[in-house]
Amino acid sequence: MWKRVVQDGRWALWLVCACYLVVVYITSRGLxxxxxxxxxxxxxxxxxxxxxxxxxxxxxxxxESTGSVDSTDSxxxxxxxxxxxxxxxxxxxxxxxxxxxxxxxxxxxxxxxxxxxxxxxxxxxxxxxxxxxxxxxEHPEEITLRILALRLRLASDPDPVNNSLGTELAAHAGDAPAERALLIAATEDLHRQEDDDFEREYEHQRIALWLALTGIAAVLLLGLALDHRLSMLLGGLGGFLSPLIGVMRSQRPTSWGVLVLAPVGGALAAPGGLLLVRMLADPELNLLGQVFLHNSWGAPAQPISLAVALLFGFSGTLFSRLALAATGQLVPTAGRTARPGPPGRP
Incomplete structure (x- = not known):
């Protein structure tokens, strides 16, 4: 069974996509x-x-109070x-x-x-x-402690709006009703900012996860229609290596959206990049040379083609530059086509 999976690139691609779909689900629903x-x-x-x-x-x-009946009722x-x-x-x-x-x-x-x-x-x-x-x-003593803690927090906040809240809290020191009202208002405002920031971050994560799921479906469809399954697998490997090496070099964490989306984007960029290489290496343009003419879209199983697919998955900048180069070759051609010819002689 495993020999058949390895020999048949279609089954290997489906297996990788299924495993990655499980990873995406675990990431989105837990991590x-x-x-x-x-x-x-x-x-x-x-x-x-x-x-x-x-x-x-x-x-x-x-x-229970020893005062009047009215105060007791109140x-x-x-x-x-x-x-x-x-x-x-x-x-x-x-x-x-x-x-x-x-x-x-x-x-x-x-x-x-x-x-x-x-x-x-x-x-x-x-x-x-x-x-x-x-x-x-809360009791007045607890309110006083919370106001002091909030003032210390706002004093170190780089946001000038939050600094002004701390100044306003200090200006009403000693006025218990005003302090309580300002504490509640400031706390609600900070909570609103916190909720808005996290909901904005969650929205970005949801967009990245949706793109990842859609990209996995596109990879499966392209794997059925095109004979570029191995190049897409290597492109996905390059997309996985890109944030991994970035984290190792900078020692800084990256966002979950980038981690989830990078392998899918690399898998999709690999066949598209090979097609761009074939276009730019065409004898009519001859921008990349004969080597890439025979080691790109028409021969995806060649070592050079696989290496190029890995590079396209690893570097989104490489794909963007080649796409801009291809666009630069198309725009002048369109301009020459639309240019009117010389007026005819009578």
Whole structure:
């Protein structure tokens, strides 16, 4: 069986595409969202702890007062309102653990099999709203500590808008209602910025994943229609090596979209690049020489053709330059074709 797979390039291409499709699925449903989901779980636990502390401080026993009946009734009504808010927050936090709300699980409380990015982004917005609701119930001492921490954070922020928020918080020091209102407003604004940034990043990842899936389908179709299966495999190898070597040389991580899309783009660029090489090596143009004329599109199994396919998969700049060179050869020809001839003699 394996001998047949190796000898038949079609089956080898299908096998590679199927394996890479599994890799794309695992990446899109787990690896991209996993770090953000772990942070989300930690924040949910923090919210539960804060809600438990607040529930203990506003219990009916803690609201008993020796003052007048009116003050006692007012404190009781305030405690009831705060208890209702805490109940709503706890119900929202409990909803995050239900299967399908944020992640897909095999079991109710374990075995996560997928972390959809859209669900995770919506869950973060809901969690930020719950955190804001808890801020409205915090005691003045806790509000003061959070304001100090937020001012330190905003002071080191390079964004001038955030710096102005820190200055405004400092200007209302000592005014408890104003401090609480500014803290809530600043926190909501920072949460909005955070959510917008991550949703923008998730959107880029989704676009890259969609292009990767569409590219895999195009690779399969081209593998059926053209006899360039080996060159596409080498182009995909070059596309995989490009970000790998880039990370090794710069020691900096690259985006998930580039990692997923590069092999697919390399596999598609390989046959297209060989066709461009054949065009530019044609005797009518003679820009690349006779060597590439016989080692390009018409002979994809030749060693030079395979090496060129690997280079096209590795370097997107190479494909772009050859495409521009080919375009430069077509534009003057079109101009000469459209140029009117000399007027005829009577």
């Amino acid at each position: 991209i969202g996993a770090p953000r989901y772990r942070l989300f779980q930690a924040r949910v636990h923090d919210c539960r702890a804060r809600a438990a502390v607040l529930a203990a401080t506003i219990s009916p026993e803690s609201t 404190a009781a009504k305030s405690a009831v309102a705060k208890s209702a808010v805490l109940k709503a927050v706890n119900e929202r936090l409990d909803g995050f653990g239900v299967g399908g709300q944020v992640v897909w699980r095999l079991l109710p409380q374990r075995a996560v099999i997928a972390i959809p990015l859209s669900k995770l982004a919506a869950a973060w917005r809901a969690l930020h709203h719950a955190e804001t609701q808890l801020l409205r119930l």
